[in-house]
Amino acid sequence: MTTSLPPSGALAPLEQSRYLATELPGPRSRELAARTCAVVPTGVNAMMPSYAVRAEGGIIEDVDGNRLIDLGAGIAVTSVGASAPRVVEAVQRQAAQFTHTCFMVTPYEGYVEVAEQLGRLAPISGETRTALFNSGAEAVENAVKVARAYTGRQAVAAFDHAYHGRTTMTMSLTAKAMPYKHGFGPFAPEVYRTCGSYPLRDGLDGVTAAKKAISTLEKQIGADRLAAVIMEPVQGEGGFIVPAEGFLPSIVQWCQDNGVLFIADEVQTGFARTGAWFASELEGIEPDIMTTAKGIAGGMPLSAVTGRAEVMDAVHPGGLGGTYGGNPVACAASLAAIETIEQDGLIEAAQTIEAVIREHFAQNADERIGEVRGRGAMMALELVDPATGEPDAALTAAVAKAVHAAGVVLLTCGTDGNVIRFLPPLTISEQLLREGLAEVTTALSAN
Missing domain, CATH: 3.40.640.10 (Type I PLP-dependent aspartate aminotransferase-like (Major domain))
Incomplete structure (x- = not known):
């Protein structure tokens, strides 16, 4: 059964806070994943199988009522927000x-x-x-x-x-x-x-x-x-x-x-x-x-x-x-x-996002972060073995998995699979951005 929502004009603003009502993915998302497997080829693969029902600002809400911090913006697509009023x-x-x-x-x-x-x-x-x-x-x-x-x-x-x-x-x-x-x-x-x-x-x-x-x-x-x-x-x-x-x-x-x-x-x-x-x-x-x-x-x-x-x-x-x-x-x-x-000054917002990300990882340095790089709201961490400088794809995957479980949408990239990338909507609040970055730091410490 398709999830139904009232007309957009009747929707209350989506609360801009992270909230986990279930484990991720939740039961409704798991049900939809099973249906997906029956009709969609395996070549189309979801990174984080929590099925979205709403998105606004820096939050994606899934079919189980979980609210996730969005650090991906649909791979840099919803820069103005996923439901920008204009x-x-x-x-x-x-x-x-x-x-x-x-x-x-x-x-x-x-x-x-x-x-x-x-x-x-x-x-x-x-x-x-x-x-x-x-x-x-x-x-x-x-x-x-x-x-x-x-x-x-x-x-x-x-x-x-x-x-x-x-x-x-x-x-x-x-x-x-x-x-x-x-x-x-x-x-x-x-x-x-x-x-x-x-x-x-x-x-x-x-x-x-x-x-x-x-x-x-x-x-x-x-x-x-x-x-x-x-x-x-x-x-x-x-x-x-x-x-x-x-x-x-x-x-x-x-x-x-x-x-x-x-x-x-x-x-x-x-x-x-x-x-x-x-x-x-x-x-x-x-x-x-x-x-x-x-x-x-x-x-x-x-x-x-x-x-x-x-x-x-x-x-x-x-x-x-x-x-x-x-x-x-x-x-x-x-x-x-x-x-x-x-x-709405979103060019300046992108510049602020870069400053916040650079500040966070300057204050939370880790020898396995080979480089913090990027421009604006297109930022990344390259994770390496500190002893050799070689790419550490395993650490990158472990960090992403932990961050996903904590309710943060996070993407990876890199020819060697060892880069964490940050692509938040330009409309994300600084509080949500910092909260998402903190989960990355926590995951790095735990791994």
Whole structure:
């Protein structure tokens, strides 16, 4: 039986406190998990099988009445909150008018407005164009198509520790085999990889790391064959890796000098997540093409490819699109999410979240924390063996398990599975954030 709730207008505010009515997962969640196993393939796996029924601010309430502290935001999606009032109102209003016509059949103003807003906000000078899609992977696929059309070249280069999605092209760009690529080949041709910048591991300054990466690009591919180089300004699934200062500007300059397009994958880093509209701003770079998704629409499925007008217009009419791309309800949600970020000071909120996280782990130091890193509300702990500096995936898994049992939604990542990541909604209270961080410290002490 589907859990029912009264209309959203009749809902009382969700109490912003952690509360465990049952063990986790509770009996109703276990019942739903059994039903899930009967109809959903094992390849779709839930990290924390507590089935949500409501979410607001920094709290997720499950079907058993447990209230969990949310340090994941649906993997950086619900940055403005999972039920942000402006987003809810915009979705309801648009759904009452029409839910779909297909922009390629009978277009509508909402799509145009989102493109205008991205043109205003994107760190790309001059005239821009934006095409809307459904997911981050779809945005990356189309960014590659645009780059190939504009340059007339085929090769695309990505970096070690990259994550760009789960489709054939984006799996090919993604570095980590398990669980993203294992058993799913063959992969897309003309995709190459070079070393990135991982200061904790390589010990290189940004300029030196860039020279090493560029040498690989020149020797193993050749600039004259490269359509594009793509990179996340802060690498996400690979471990929330912030490149050393000077790395990305050096890569972008090399691209400009050689007629290679630079694609900034801002799917996870965008829309105030890193304490700026886009992380490219913090790196001092200007991409030719930028991909966005996740936090773009307050939880509704939407993504975008924004780029220099001459680049984006290189594709022939009808070459870009998709049935659901730029769905009108998702566009309405995006406009409301952008308004919420601006009106509610969520860029500054992300900066405060970073300060709180850094302060907490400075005051609760542990020799097994190899590094506290990240930007804004995209922060991480890399856990290592203090004697060797080697990644400690077992400790990471044990900490996450203990924190989950305590009623805190916490995600892990990293090529070696040894990184704890913090992606709270930007609307979380400082009290809830500190309470969640305290559970991480407690779990570290216990393990």
